[in-house]
Amino acid sequence: MTFLSKRSAVEPFRAMDVMSAAFALEREGRRIIHMEVGEPGAPTPRAVREAAEAVLARGRIGYTEALGMPALRARIAAHYGAAHGLDIAPERVVVTTGSSAGFNLAFLALFDVGDRVGVPTPGYPAYRNILKALGLEVVEIPTTAETRWTVTPLMLAEVQAVTPLKGLIVASPNNPNGTMVAPDDLKALVGACGGHGIRLIMDEIYHGLVYGFPTTSALACSDDVIVINSFSKYYCMTGWRIGWMVVPPSIVRAVECLAQNLSISVNALSQHAAIAAFEATEELEEVKAGYAANRDLLLRRLPAAGIDDLLPVDGAFYVYANVRRFTNDSIEFARRMLHEAGVAATPGLDFDTTRGAGYLRFSFAGKGEDMAEAMDRIAAWMK
Ligand SMILES: Cc1ncc(COP(=O)(O)O)c(C=O)c1O
Structure with a gap:
């Protein structure tokens, strides 16, 4: 047995x-x-460690709001203003246990068992493994040098004709190859997803670590995308297990209820410390x-x-x-x-x-x- x-x-x-x-x-x-x-x-960064030490010295480390501490949500929202000139309402920001927990929350909030989600290859393996564990069907979309290793609207239309997707997850810069979707191509991809009714999840965890290539957040193209990010990579905080999502207002409450039940809240020490990460440039x-x-x-x-x-x-x-x-x-x-x-x-x-x-x-x-x-x-x- x-x-x-x-x-x-x-x-x-x-x-x-x-x-x-x-x-x-x-x-x-x-x-x-x-x-x-x-x-x-x-x-x-030193500022992050010092912020954590100050919280430890105060001693009380309790639960926080399931969507994250308001001060951190506001700080993350402000970051989009400073880095991308975008006005993001703090209410759309969800603090997560690394971007990894963001994937779980996003997939659960957006998809039902059996729905198809497109995953470009090569790509980060956890997408397909989490999707499968949640009972979703993974549709791999092989990318090639011909389209500079990114998914294009044409490729999406071809997939849609055979295996219609409910969602698509794309990372830019990507892992394992660090290749990015150029701003115009991103705009076209977001538009194509909107046209097909595909929910687009953009993994922007490697934002900040870009070597001369133009960077746009998918949030600049539409409010209907889900953007996932993290303090793990640029901010050197892998072990603190803290990240965030920016989601459309219409799904915030569903994500909140899922987060309340799945983990109550994100590590409070890490949340306090993460606020200081934005000062460690x-x-x-x-x-x-x-x-x-x-x-x-x-x-x-x-x-x-x-x-x-x-x-x-x-x-x-x-x-x-x-x-x-x-x-x-x-x-x-x-x-x-x-x-x-x-x-x-x-x-x-x-x-x-x-x-x-x-x-x-x-x-x-x-x-x-x-x-x-x-x-x-x-x-x-x-x-
Ligand atoms: C593309 C991508 N997304 C997400 C993650 C997960 O990061 P974390 O859960 O630490 O935020 C990684 C980690 O390597 C990654 O490469």
Whole structure:
């Protein structure tokens, strides 16, 4: 007899498996350079830590409103004014336990069991795994170099003719490739979703980490989109588990009722601390300058080592590399790179269940000197 539900049969997150294998080698005394997980190597900004210390010193850390502390919701809304010139009502902002909880809330609020949701590939694996666990049908939409690795209105119309979608989730910059949807293309995509009655969820978690590419929030195109964001990446707060959504006014109450029941409220300490994150720009821009230098290094040194088919890295902190020339088994390729070169990278199968067998993702969120050493090791290993 099995106790497991069918919905629990989600795929592993291979980046985490690679990380466990890397930790095991480190316990044996090996020096491993970590390029497998997508998290900032830099500490949380000082202002955020100090804000948390002040709250801890006061001592009382209780529940908050399910939608988030009003002061934080107002601060996030103000950020859209400063960063994008947008006037967003604080009532539309929902504070979440990382963007991960935002996906759950958005999917539950928008879709019913059996609804179809489009997910571009390559893409972040949790979308498809959460959707499946919630009983939704995932429609993968493969992107290619032809459309600069983004979904276009034409592609959407083709999908719609065969498997009509209720929703679509798109990340810009994307994970694993850091590629962005250009402002005009975003406008066209938002318009196409509106025309087809598709609810668009934009994952803007890598906003702020963009290297010269023009950035627009989907909120500039329509009030009917759901935008998901987080303090994890630009703000270097992965472990604080705090993020947010901006939703249309018509769904706020449904999201509130879901949030009340699913988790009561988001971690209060993190909410207090997150308000200070918006004051840490100087420190965070320094961290970003480090990523920009790492990005240049990888874009120069990976091709010199023979790994020369790379997707456009407009933002985020990843290089997604086509290694089909060397392997059609990216899991084994990553395993050998870890054991023989001491560099941990993520097999593309996490992000694309078919073509990913010929791809690897390198995260360059680590220290500059580690990235340089990784490039030396990969160059020697590739020989
Ligand atoms: C595209 C994307 N969305 C969401 C997440 C989840 O982030 P968090 O739950 O820490 O906000 C990640 C994490 O790597 C990601 O790459």
